[in-house]
Structures are given as structure tokens and as C-alpha cells.
Amino acid sequence: MDFTTSDDRQMLAEALRRLLADTWDPETRATAAYTTPYHLPTAWKALAEMGVLAAMVDEDHGGFGGTGLDLLAIFTEVGRATCPEPLLATLLALRLLSSVDAGDDLETVMAGTRAVVAFAEPDDPDAVHDLATTAHGGGGGWRVTGRKSVVHGGPGADLLVVTAMADDVMVLLAVDPSDAAMHDYGLIDGGGASEVVLEDTPARLLGTDVGGALDAALDAGRVALCAEAVGAMDRLVDMTTDHLGARKQFGRPLASFQALQHRVVDLSLEREQARSITIRAAADLDTPAGPRSVALAKHLVGQCARKVAEESIQLHGGIGMTWEYPGAHVAKRLVMLDAQLGDSDHQVQRVVAMDAADA
Amino acid sequence: MDLEYTAEERAFRDEVRDFLADELPTDISEKVRTGHELGKDDHERWQAILHERGWLAQTWPAEHGGPGWSPVQRHIFDEEAALADAPRLVPFGLNMLGPVLIEFGTPEQRRELLPRILDSTDWWCQGYSEPDAGSDLASLRTRAVRDGDHYVVNGQKTWTTLGQHADRIFCLVRTAAEGKPQAGISFLLMDLDDPGIEMRPIRLIEGGHEVNEVFLTDVHVPVANLVGEENQGWTIAKFLLTHERTNIAGVGFATRGLARLRRLGTQVVRGGAPLGEDPVFAARLVELEARLEAMKVTNLRMLSAVQAGGSPGAASSMLKITGTQLRQDINDLSRRALGPGAAAMPHELDGDLAIVPDGAEATAAHYFNNRKLSIYGGSNEIQRNILARQLLGA
Numbered sequence: 001m002d003f004t005t006s007d008d009r010q011m012l013a014e015a016l017r018r019l020l021a022d023t024w025d026p027e028t029r030a031t032a033a034y035t036t037p038y039h040l041p042t043a044w045k046a047l048a049e050m051g052v053l054a055a056m057v058d059e060d061h062g063g064f065g066g067t068g069l070d071l072l073a074i075f076t077e078v079g080r081a082t083c084p085e086p087l088l089a090t091l092l093a094l095r096l097l098s099s100v101d102a103g104d105d106l107e108t109v110m111a112g113t114r115a116v117v118a119f120a121e122p123d124d125p126d127a128v129h130d131l132a133t134t135a136h137g138g139g140g141g142w143r144v145t146g147r148k149s150v151v152h153g154g155p156g157a158d159l160l161v162v163t164a165m166a167d168d169v170m171v172l173l174a175v176d177p178s179d180a181a182m183h184d185y186g187l188i189d190g191g192g193a194s195e196v197v198l199e200d201t202p203a204r205l206l207g208t209d210v211g212g213a214l215d216a217a218l219d220a221g222r223v224a225l226c227a228e229a230v231g232a233m234d235r236l237v238d239m240t241t242d243h244l245g246a247r248k249q250f251g252r253p254l255a256s257f258q259a260l261q262h263r264v265v266d267l268s269l270e271r272e273q274a275r276s277i278t279i280r281a282a283a284d285l286d287t288p289a290g291p292r293s294v295a296l297a298k299h300l301v302g303q304c305a306r307k308v309a310e311e312s313i314q315l316h317g318g319i320g321m322t323w324e325y326p327g328a329h330v331a332k333r334l335v336m337l338d339a340q341l342g343d344s345d346h347q348v349q350r351v352v353a354m355d356a357a358d359a
Numbered sequence: 360m361d362l363e364y365t366a367e368e369r370a371f372r373d374e375v376r377d378f379l380a381d382e383l384p385t386d387i388s389e390k391v392r393t394g395h396e397l398g399k400d401d402h403e404r405w406q407a408i409l410h411e412r413g414w415l416a417q418t419w420p421a422e423h424g425g426p427g428w429s430p431v432q433r434h435i436f437d438e439e440a441a442l443a444d445a446p447r448l449v450p451f452g453l454n455m456l457g458p459v460l461i462e463f464g465t466p467e468q469r470r471e472l473l474p475r476i477l478d479s480t481d482w483w484c485q486g487y488s489e490p491d492a493g494s495d496l497a498s499l500r501t502r503a504v505r506d507g508d509h510y511v512v513n514g515q516k517t518w519t520t521l522g523q524h525a526d527r528i529f530c531l532v533r534t535a536a537e538g539k540p541q542a543g544i545s546f547l548l549m550d551l552d553d554p555g556i557e558m559r560p561i562r563l564i565e566g567g568h569e570v571n572e573v574f575l576t577d578v579h580v581p582v583a584n585l586v587g588e589e590n591q592g593w594t595i596a597k598f599l600l601t602h603e604r605t606n607i608a609g610v611g612f613a614t615r616g617l618a619r620l621r622r623l624g625t626q627v628v629r630g631g632a633p634l635g636e637d638p639v640f641a642a643r644l645v646e647l648e649a650r651l652e653a654m655k656v657t658n659l660r661m662l663s664a665v666q667a668g669g670s671p672g673a674a675s676s677m678l679k680i681t682g683t684q685l686r687q688d689i690n691d692l693s694r695r696a697l698g699p700g701a702a703a704m705p706h707e708l709d710g711d712l713a714i715v716p717d718g719a720e721a722t723a724a725h726y727f728n729n730r731k732l733s734i735y736g737g738s739n740e741i742q743r744n745i746l747a748r749q750l751l752g753a
Contacts, residue, residue: 034566120699122700122714123628124628124629124630124631125698125699125700126629126630126698127630127631130631149699149700149714150699150700150702150703150714183708183712185703185704185707185708186703186704186707187702187703187704188565188566188701188702188703188704188723188724188727189702193702193703195708195712195714248491249493249494249495249498250494250495250498251495251498259740259743260740306691310687310730313564313730313734314730314733314734314738314739317493317494317734317738318488318493318517318518318731318734318735320564320730320734321563321564321730321731321734322561322562322563322564323561323562323563323564323566324561324562328564331564332564332727335694335726335727336701336702336723338695339695339697339698339699339701339702340699343695343698345637345639345640345695346629346630348639349630349637349639
């Protein structure tokens with residue numbers, strides 16, 4: 001047994017931590033994350049140059065990482081910095097492009113061409129295999145029609161990776177965003193998304209029968225979200241203990257009140273539970289145990305994250321309710337990330353369904 | 360025992376319902392329903408309609424222009440108004456300063472100020488909390504020093520709700536440094552256009568502008584603007600804390616919130632079926648319903664005791680905790696019911712592009728904004744201290 005992080009990962013994590021801390025200081029975060037294009041294109045370039053994108057791809061596909069533990073190291077830093085760069089959207093794209101061996105696309109995306117995946121639809125976002133979007137190939141190439149919803153990272157993206165049904169088979173298509181109707185909007189926890197309306201839109205076929213690859217990519221994304229939550233909880237619990245130490249009421253620090261001590265201890269317990277189940281999921285990703293471990297992790301982490309967010313706001317009092325206070329933005333991210341890629345309740349149902357299928 | 364309203368109370372409820380159906384402007388209720396911010400003019404228009412009917416100053420005795428309602432009648436109005444998507448009445452003039460002036464003010468103060476509250480000439484705001492005096496309000500440091508027939512006030516107030524619309528502010532200020540901190544506080548009225556007062560917005564977590572900071576620098580306030588005796592401010596503040604609290608549970612808001620959540624269950628599809636058919640969601644909904652039904656009865660028990668001449672006392676602390684937690688949990692499940700679409704900034708996607716049911720656009724913003732419920736008006740921790748003192752005698 002060994003819970004130490006490899007030297008390579010440690011170095012990458014430390015370099016990433018410095019880069020994100022320099023780029024995403026609280027003032028920048030409080031404005032740029034909520035202003036179109038809802039991230040910093042220069043920061044994206046720096047991430048590509050540092051090799052963060054290549055670290056999400058395995059060696060067979062030209063990267064130098066791509067395991068669950070790599071994602072754990074990277075996204076913990078993303079969470080610690082409350083970084084709104086659309087790294088999750090690109091992780092999903094890199095995973096799908098790897099699964100269909102789209103070598104040229106992989107290379108350009110690792111180099112900083114920003115690709116995002118459009119997989120969910122407005123009427124039933126969790127039903128990612130039951131698609132209304134259709135595609136057909138022919139003499140003039142592929143065309144796709146349908147609507148994709150809450151496409152994270154959509155504003156300003158260079159490439160859309162779209163799922164659609166061609167007859168009864170799920171296909172993966174590359175679409176130029178300038179060929180699609182992109183309706184961009186901001187998100188309450190920072191970052192942006194798009195409603196993507198496709199109407200006989202030209203597309204390039206990337207792969208067919210990609211349902212299994214989509215599930216695998218979403219699981220990698222769930223590990224990333226869990227890791228992001230752990231990093232964000234680390235930061236927010238620290239900010240909360242700092243506040244309790246510094247803030248005095250009734251002539252003494254809040255940290256001296258036992259009722260509050262117990263509550264912040266409970267938050268640290270939530271955080272460590274979240275960290276442990278995330279390590280489990282990261283280690284199991286891409287193994288037969290992966291889907292179940294990932295669903296358990298996403299379930300538990302979603303609950304821990306919300307509790308830490310809500311309690312941190314409460315323990316900060318009024319200041320925790322203000323836009324000016326960086327912790328408020330961390331709290332919003334912790335609450336809202338649960339809704340991405342299937343929320344806590346949905347994960348429970350996935351586990352139940354997996355067990356029923358195995359029985 | 361009889362848990363039902365009397366025949367008179369039921370008739371009153373029908374009267375309130377008819378009034379709301381006929382008189383509440385639909386453009387205003389539509390803003391409330393869809394979570395759009397209300398403007399000052401929206402509040403004033405609704406206040407004028409209520410004033411016309413004689414129902415504006417609901418907590419004032421009839422001789423000062425109130426409707427003479429019982430606590431149960433006030434509760435019925437609050438509940439019906441919430442269900443009809445009426446605006447929450449801004450409480451500072453109507454439910455806070457008005458009753459204070461009636462109890463502690465001079466005849467001149469009452470004669471001058473009460474009519475101006477009733478006809479919306481004056482919009483009042485509150486200057487209680489300070490950056491270093493929140494839960495520990497008695498440690499407030501804004502000083503008022505007597506100089507002839509004026510006080511000279513210096514200090515800073517914060518969390519002043521809707522101060523951006525206000526004409527005047529009532530403040531707790533320190534007029535004596537010796538003795539217990541509570542013993543040196545006075546209740547002072549100021550005009551916001553007095554020289555030396557500056558108001559700055561505080562942006563809240565979800566992005567809205569609802570509260571403000573107020574900076575007071577050498578503000579000259581006539582001694583005639585003192586309410587009650589000098590150093591009697593804490594008594595007045597405590598009076599207000601009991602007066603403010605018959606609607607503290609927010610039963611109407613919780614009832615409306617749960618009804619909307621139930622409707623979301625029929626509108627949202629999750630995994631191929633309506634969300635309401637999802638057993639996990641359905642179970643959570645029933646849990647909230649049970650808590651709401653219990654709280655309604657707790658609230659009626661309190662109202663009944665107050666109606667019989669008692670004081671809400673510890674029950675108001677209990678209802679503040681129970682009510683705010685329940686409303687926050689309803690907000691939480693509502694946000695979760697919307698799935699990933701809940702994250703979209705309110706009203707950026709309307710019409711064909713909408714990704715959440717009509718009226719649910721601001722659900723996540725409300726969830727975050729309503730984290731305030733357990734912080735303001737005496738945080739839930741302070742309410743627990745009050746209850747602990749009562750239970751344990753500690």
C-alpha cells in the first residue's frame with residue numbers, strides 16, 4: 001500500500017497550483033468567470049503549454065498520463081483555485097477522441113485548440129444514450145440535426161464533439177461551432193455554457209458505436225469533478241478555520257466556541273471522507289470496478305460538497321454571503337458541481353441499476 | 360381541541376383571497392413568481408393598494424391606522440399573500456419603526472412620521488449591524504456625541520437591506536461607554552440626505568444588490584430625532600425583536616415553495632419519466648411535507664398562545680430555526696430538481712431556449728440568496744443560545 005503521489009504528478013500538481021494561483025486570483029475570478037467568454041483564453045494557452053492537457057491523455061494516444069490518478073492530481077488543483085477554465089469539457093473531448101483514435105484532433109486539442117463535448121439534451125439531460133439528435137452521412141458528407149444543452153465551455157470553443165444517433169447507432173461527430181447556432185450564457189458558479197442548435201449542420205464523422213466510450217469518458221469526468229470538489233473543500237475549510245480564528249464576537253474568537261468547533265470538525269470529516277472515496281474512484285477508473293466506484297464517489301462527494309458549502313457560509317455569517325468574499329464563489333462551485341454528469345441521487349440509482357444487472 | 364380556523368377567520372381568509380385576486384397587479388405578481396427583482400415603484404404601488412384598503416400597517420393598533428387584526432388574521436394574510444405571489448412587505452417602516460414609535464415615540468414623532476410611513480412618503484431602512492458587531496450586536500461602536508441640540512454621529516453600519524431605495528434610517532448608536540454595553544445604546548433617526556452619510560452597495564453571493572454599507576461621518580442629528588430616552592435603545596431593539604417575529608416561520612413562503620416543487624416534479628423529466636415518479640425524489644418531497652405540516656401546527660400553537668395574550672417568547676426562536684431550515688431545504692431540492700440547467704444565470708435563456716420550467720429560472724439564485732435566512736434576524740446560532748438558556752437555565 002502506498003498513498004504517496006508519484007514525483008511526476010507531484011511536480012505537475014505544484015506547477016499547476018502556482019500557475020492557477022497566479023492567474024486566478026480572487027479579483028480576476030470574481031469578474032472573468034462571469035464575463036463572456038467566461039474564462040481567460042491566455043490562461044488556456046498557458047495550461048496547454050504546461051502540458052496539463054497532454055497529462056489527461058495516455059501515452060498510446062500521444063499524451064503522458066490519462067489515468068485516474070493523473071486526473072486526481074490535476075483537478076484537485078483546479079478545485080483549490082476555483083478555476084473556471086473549461087478543463088472538464090476538454091477532458092471529456094480528449095477521452096472520446098482517444099477512444100476513436102482521432103490522432104490529428106488529439107494533437108491539436110492537446111496543443112490548445114479548445115474542444116468541448118455536446119452530449120446532453122434539454123428535455124432529459126441524464127438520458128445521454130436516449131438521444132433526439134440525429135445524423136446521417138451521404139455523398140455530401142455528414143449532417144446533424146438536434147439540440148444539445150448546457151454545453152460547458154461552449155462559449156468561444158474551437159471544436160464541438162457531438163453525440164447523435166445514426167439509425168440505431170450512436171455516432172461521434174466533429175462540428176465547427178461557427179456552423180452551429182451557439183447560444184452562450186453564464187453559469188451561477190462561474191464559467192459559461194451554450195445551448196447548441198444544429199439544423200442539418202455539416203459534420204465530420206469521428207467514430208461509430210460510441211456509447212461505451214461515452215460512458216467511460218463520463219466516468220473520467222466524474223472522477224475529475226470529485227477531485228475538483230476535494231480541492232475546493234480543502235480551500236474552503238481552511239478559509240473557514242481562518243475566519244473562526246480571526247473573527248471575534250462577545251470578546252473572544254469564534255474558534256473558542258465549542259458549538260462552532262464541533263461544526264468545523266464535522267466539515268473536516270466530510271472533506272476527508274470525500275478525499276478517500278475520490279482516491280478509491282481514481283484508482284479504480286478504467287478497471288472493471290471503475291463504474292461502481294465512480295458512482296459511489298460522485299454520490300458521496302456531491303453530498304459532502306454541499307454540506308461543506310452551506311456550513312461554511314453559515315460559519316462565516318454575513319460576510320460569507322457576499323460576492324466580494326472569495327469563499328462565496330468556492331461555495332457556489334461546490335454546490336453546483338453536483339449537478340454535472342448526474343447528481344448525487346442519480347448516482348445512487350446508477351449503483352442500484354448496476355447491482356440489479358449483475359444479480 | 361380544534362385545529363381549524365373559526366367561521367369568522369375563514370370568512371376573513373376568503374376576503375383576503377378575493378382582495379388579492381382582484382387587486383394585486385399581475386405584472387408585480389409575475390415578477391415575484393419568476394424571480395425578477397422588484398423595483399421601488401413596484402413596492403410603492405402595492406403599498407398604496409394595501410393602504411387604500413386599510414391593510415398596510417398590519418401590526419399597528421386601529422387608532423394609528425392599522426386594521427386591528429388579530430395575530431391569526433395577520434398570519435392568514437401572510438400565508439395568502441405568499442401563495443398569491445404578492446411582494447413581501449418591506450418591514451422597516453411598517454413593522455419595525457411604526458410599532459416602536461407607537462410604543463416609545465413622542466406624540467410629535469408619531470404625528471409627523473406615522474402618516475408618512477402609511478402613504479409611502481418615507482422609505483425607512485435599518486442601521487443595526489456593524490462590521491464588528493453582528494451576532495454580538497451590543498458591542499456596536501457607532502458613536503453619537505451630544506453637542507447642544509444635536510448629536511454628532513460617527514461610525515459604520517452594514518447589511519442595510521434595500522437602503523438604496525430609502526429616504527431615512529433608524530440606527531442603534533452608542534451614547535455612553537460606561538456600564539454594560541447594552542446600557543449605553545440609543546435609538547436615533549436620520550435623514551439619508553444629511554451631510555456625512557454615504558451608502559455603498561454590497562453585492563451578494565448570487566450577484567444581487569439587496570444590502571448596503573452605511574458610512575456616518577460627523578452627521579449632525581437633531582436631539583428631537585431620539586426615540587425613547589437616551590440609552591434606552593437596547594430595550595427598544597429587544598421590543599422589536601419580539602414584534603418582528605409573528606411571521607418568523609415563513610409558513611406561506613414554505614407552502615408556496617413546496618407547491619412549486621411538487622409542480623416541478625410533474626414538469627421535469629429525468630431518466631425517461633417525470634421526476635415526481637422517481638422514488639428518491641418522491642421520498643424527499645414527502646419528508647419536506649411532513650416537516651411543513653408539523654411547522655404549520657407549531658406556528659398555529661404559537662399564534663393561539665399570542666392571541667390569548669401570551670408572548671411568543673422562545674417559540675419564535677424555535678420557529679425561526681425550523682422555518683428557515685425548511686425553506687432552505689425546499690430551495691435546495693428545487694435547485695436539484697432542475698438538474699444541470701439550474702446553473703444557468705437567471706433569465707439569460709427565455710422563450711424557446713429555456714431549459715427549466717417557466718418560473719423556475721431564478722431557483723439556484725434563490726437557493727444561494729436564501730442562505731441568508733439562517734444568518735439574518737439573529738442567526739440560528741443566536742436562536743439556539745436563547746433556547747439553550749431557556750431549556751438549561753444556563
